[in-house]
Structures are given as C-alpha cells and as structure tokens.
Amino acid sequence: MERTESFQLVATPHIIFGSGAIEQAGQWSARLGSKALLVTGRSSLRRSGWLDEIVSNLSDHGVAATVFEGAEPEPSVNMVQAGCEMLWEADCDLVIAVGGGSSLDVGKAIGALAGESGEAAEYQRGRQITELGVPIIAVPTTSGTGSEVTPNAVLIDQERGVKASLRGQGLIPHVAIVDPQLTLTLPPAATAFAGIDAFTQALEGFTSTGANLVTDKFAAEALVHLAGAIRTAYSDGEDLAAREHMSLGSLLAGIGFASSRLGLVHGLAHPVGIASGQPHGRVCGLLLPHVIDFNLEAAQEKYARAARLVGITGDSDDEAAALSLHDWVTQLVEDLPIGQSLSDLGINEEDLEPMIAPAMASGSTRHNPRGVTEHELRQFLEQML
Ligand SMILES: [Fe+2]
Structure with missing residues (x-):
C-alpha cells in the first residue's frame, strides 16, 4: 500500500x-x-x-x-x-x-x-x-x-x-x-468579474504548487459548478439555480485556495489592479488565458484534468486536452466584458516596470506551477500590451 x-x-x-x-x-x-x-x-x-x-x-x-x-x-x-x-x-x-x-x-x-x-x-x-x-x-x-x-x-x-x-x-x-x-441583484458586469475571479481562483488553486489531495477536491468541484453556470449567471442574473452554482463554486474554490494558495494571475493582479484602477475580477479574467498559455507545459496534466472535469473535452491526450482548456477560457473571456490586452485596461509601456518587483515578491507568483524569472515576467507583460 x-x-x-x-x-x-x-x-x-x-x-x-x-x-x-x-x-x-x-x-x-x-x-x-x-x-x-x-x-x-x-x-x-x-x-x-x-x-x-x-x-x-x-x-x-x-x-x-x-x-x-x-x-x-x-x-x-x-x-x-x-x-x-x-x-x-x-x-x-x-x-x-x-x-x-x-x-x-x-x-x-x-x-x-x-x-x-x-x-x-x-x-x-x-x-x-x-x-x-x-x-x-x-x-x-x-x-x-x-x-x-x-x-x-x-x-x-x-x-x-x-x-x-x-x-x-x-x-x-x-x-x-x-x-x-x-x-440575485448583482449587475451583469459585476457578475462576470466576480465569476471569472472565482473560476481563476479554482483553477490557480488546482494547479498551485501548494495544492494537495484535499484542496484538489475542492478546486475540482468548484471548477465544475463555475464553468457550468457562469454564462447563465451573466446573461440572466435572476436565474437562482445559476446563482446557487456560482456561490457554491466560489465558496469551494475559496476553501481550496485558502490552503493551496494561487498562481501568477493573482501575483500580477495587485500591481495591474493598482496601475489600471480596474476591478480585481476583470484584471484576473484578462490575465487568465495568457497565464494558462505561459503555464501550458508545466501544468499540462492538471489543465487536461480540468478540461475533462468541466466537460470541455473527452480527449485522453493531455496536450490536446490542456489546449482545449486554454481555448475554452479564451472564448469565455471574449464573451464577457473583460478585454484581451493590458492596453484594454488603459495600461501603457511605462506602467510595466513598476509591476515586476511586487509580482515577483508575491506568494501567489511563488506558487505558480511554472517558475517565473524577472526576465520572463517582463517579456510576458510586454506581449500582453
Ligand atoms: Fe481573486
């Protein structure tokens, strides 16, 4: 045994x-x-x-x-x-x-x-x-x-x-x-921002280097509820069932990441939030597809499991399944009022350098499944402009 x-x-x-x-x-x-x-x-x-x-x-x-x-x-x-x-x-x-x-x-x-x-x-x-x-x-x-x-x-x-x-x-x-x-009365944009924050927290908790067998259960269950309900909660805020799944998903993700910690999205969310003045959830949603892309190899097995769990794919090949998660999240973010690039948040090139030190010092960055150097982070931010 x-x-x-x-x-x-x-x-x-x-x-x-x-x-x-x-x-x-x-x-x-x-x-x-x-x-x-x-x-x-x-x-x-x-x-x-x-x-x-x-x-x-x-x-x-x-x-x-x-x-x-x-x-x-x-x-x-x-x-x-x-x-x-x-x-x-x-x-x-x-x-x-x-x-x-x-x-x-x-x-x-x-x-x-x-x-x-x-x-x-x-x-x-x-x-x-x-x-x-x-x-x-x-x-x-x-x-x-x-x-x-x-x-x-x-x-x-x-x-x-x-x-x-x-x-x-x-x-x-x-x-x-x-x-x-x-x-039930939360407006659509706020619902989208909060919802994508919860989804990001579930996924980052799931792939964190601090994840364990118990936090994984919470994160995995959270992903299922959030992925299944986020679009309905956004388009029809009065749908109580969708709201219930969102609340449950958010709660479960929270229980998981309270112990597992998070990843690079949350490591960057504070400095990007300060520079842009944009809501935390919007910032997280915007960063998420880019961070999945950055982590694609390092977290391939977990991304693949997540994709299968939420029913995006039945593909048994991890590489293909992880990629399908990336594409699904990219489409989700496009369908919500979030934006795709840092410039969509009003961030300019000169805003990037001051973000590096706080992002590198963040406990969330340290729990990202792929280690990040300053050089890589600078490149990553430049590509996102
Ligand atoms: Fe968050």
Whole structure:
C-alpha cells in the first residue's frame, strides 16, 4: 500500500450554505456577541432591502447593530482604521461583514485588528497580529472572492502605493453564511468579474504548487459548478439555480485556495489592479488565458484534468486536452466584458516596470506551477500590451 500525502487545511469552522441561509444571521450572531459592527459597501445592500432585513433579524435575536457603511471597491488601510475606531467607540464584540470581497476584507481586517493598539497600516506592512480580535461573520453578496473562508484581506496603502494582503488566523471568519439569494441583484458586469475571479481562483488553486489531495477536491468541484453556470449567471442574473452554482463554486474554490494558495494571475493582479484602477475580477479574467498559455507545459496534466472535469473535452491526450482548456477560457473571456490586452485596461509601456518587483515578491507568483524569472515576467507583460 502506498503512503498517504501529508497536508494542512485552513477552514472557516461554520459554513452555512443555501438560499435562505441569511435567516440564520441573528441566531449565529447571538452565539458570538451582543453588539455587532455591521460592515458593508457603499449603498447596494441598503437599496436591495437586505440591510434592513439583516438588522431586524439581528434585533430579533437581541443583537444590536452599528452600521459601518461605505467599504470602497479597493479598500484601504485608512478605511480599516476608521472601522476599528467605530468598533471601539460602540464597544462592539462582533463583526458582521456583508457584501462583495472588499466589504468582507474590510470587516475581516477590523475584526482581526480589534484587539491591537497599532495602526492598520503597520499590520499591512508586516507587523504581526498578536492580540485576539473579535469574532467575524462573513456574508458574501457576490460569488467571486471566496473571502468568507480565507485567512487574508487585501488592502491598499495609498501613501505607499502598495496593495497587499493582511494575513493571519484572526482573519478567518468564525461563520460564513453564503446565501445565493443575496447575489440575485448583482449587475451583469459585476457578475462576470466576480465569476471569472472565482473560476481563476479554482483553477490557480488546482494547479498551485501548494495544492494537495484535499484542496484538489475542492478546486475540482468548484471548477465544475463555475464553468457550468457562469454564462447563465451573466446573461440572466435572476436565474437562482445559476446563482446557487456560482456561490457554491466560489465558496469551494475559496476553501481550496485558502490552503493551496494561487498562481501568477493573482501575483500580477495587485500591481495591474493598482496601475489600471480596474476591478480585481476583470484584471484576473484578462490575465487568465495568457497565464494558462505561459503555464501550458508545466501544468499540462492538471489543465487536461480540468478540461475533462468541466466537460470541455473527452480527449485522453493531455496536450490536446490542456489546449482545449486554454481555448475554452479564451472564448469565455471574449464573451464577457473583460478585454484581451493590458492596453484594454488603459495600461501603457511605462506602467510595466513598476509591476515586476511586487509580482515577483508575491506568494501567489511563488506558487505558480511554472517558475517565473524577472526576465520572463517582463517579456510576458510586454506581449500582453
Ligand atoms: Fe481573486
């Protein structure tokens, strides 16, 4: 008998998935605290009516909510600092983050830093989080980032012009409530961007050098749900079944890559996102076919498996099957409002050089199935212009 592989899995302890799951927000909150800081984005949750519903559900269970509204699409350390101050002032013992990836990241960072005395910017620069924060409940309203189950929050420090992850066990939510109904009002472009981000995360998690037998199960299952539903969710946002598959796929991809880590798309996504100001998902979608092409030989067997899993091909030849995945993804990206080249994102030649160092330093780049040199990265970016 062959020995088994060793592995580690980081996971959110309580995951409640399904349409209607949001009704459990109050009872879960009451188990964890009595005063919640409810962190959300600019106004969509209020406009959709969900904010009032959630606040009233919390109140029914004896939990008072202080609403911290206005998480930006690309959240900053200053925003997290402002949220921490609101949490301390209102004496909150729990954070409930409801929204897209950025709202969840802001909420997670606030919860994780609630016991710390330093400024949020110091922790983004690498200072260790040593004090216990407050418990976090994460409720995604997009199906994309998987942030509800990951131990990091992506934040921008405008003063330094750096986009980087705050990482640590304290950032993992205690509870993830994933209710696909909350994604029904997400507009088509945002659905496409979040969806292709989730698909990229599933595929990069699957091919990462940090992948193991358990993360592979999550990534593989995620790929099937996402590939099967992304076009329908984009063209008919009210199709609840498609939304359910997208939410499930995004969640499963998140559980996988929280442990396996990602690859070159995500290594480049931060610097390209900073230079272009474009949404993370759009940037990932644009980079994905190019990165698959770059990795084609190194990740051939995994790409071939992915292609067969999602039903793109039945070809038993790995080279042909991997190529069919590349072509399928290229077509998918063309069918979504993403663009094909870096110039489509408004990036010029002079923007490229500053991207090299942060992309090379990224943990995602280090987990890419094909090792990348600075020279190769420079060439890769030039070809993508
Ligand atoms: Fe992503």
